Amino acid sequence: MKTTYGALALAAAAKVAYAHTTVYAVWINGVDQGLGNSDSGYIRSPPNNDPVKDVTSTDITCNVNNVQVAKTLEVAAGDVVTFEWHHNSRDASDDIIASSHKGPVMTYIAPEDKGGNGTNWVKLAEEGYNASDDTWAVDNLIANDGKHNVTIPDIAAGNYLLRPEIIALHEASNVGGAQFYMECVQVKVTGSGSTSLPSGVSLPGAYSATDAGIEFNIYGDFSTYPIPGPTVWDGASSGASATQAASSVAATSAAAAVSTPVAASSAAAAVQSSSVAVVQSSTPVAAAASPSASATADDEDEYDCDDDEEETTSSAVAVAATSPATTPAAVTPSSAAAAGGNYISTTTEVVYVTNVETTTVTVTAA
């Protein structure tokens, strides 16, 4: 049985600031190398903190300003290099990146001349999703004041680029919705390392918009998250904790898809709603309903998280049934999930919608 209900989304709007991010500085063995994100620094840094979204673009290599900068940091095999990300500044009050921007954090390396041209990238470290405590690499990054580490492998001396990267997956259930944040840090490896880097991958080239870890619904049911790109080079040794833990994330994620209400405010912002199709495994009628993803996100920019733009997420999404009469008067994805009976959440997705007052709910009962 499939029934369509009219749903009234009562959105008490809540203001949420979305924060993009860039690398501001690097530490070597715990020593701050100073602000590095300018032409006189050591980070090939973009002019703003917007993400790259087209994985086929050359911007995916080192972001939109892939030109040599003044300084190069000297490092040796075994050195621990720490990247320090920020939203707006190095101030302690900086929020690093919006907590909504869940996703993996990775680090690549390539010889400078090749890597700068988009080839020979070798992954040194990656962190994805840890199901045992339901944390993403980005959660850990925020908790760690924007810092993550990589250990320099025992490679031949020379100039290299280190390429830290965050993929924010909050809109990644749509193809092209994933947000890529990366920079290239200029380093000179000293010493007499003899290990040759493998040939690596090309960027662009190694990612596809439909890769399992790039088109991914973080609001849905999943037990593992496949980190995009190549595997971590086994010669990379320490520092690379590839936490791709498996787990049992149950059908409870519908509740998590509805963001926390804050306070009613501006009317003209985007509304976040969630969708969960619930399949009932036994007869009872009381259907679980939720707003579907049919709402109109007509303009990508409306719900893209521009740096200076504040967007609104819906707090309460009440669903009023128009038929049949047996449907609960008001359900939300979470209340539906809690309504009893044997429900299986089959799909969950979150969309950003703009100025939406009504939407459509599809309920499927087995």
Ligand SMILES: [Cu+2]
């Ligand atoms: Cu953002």
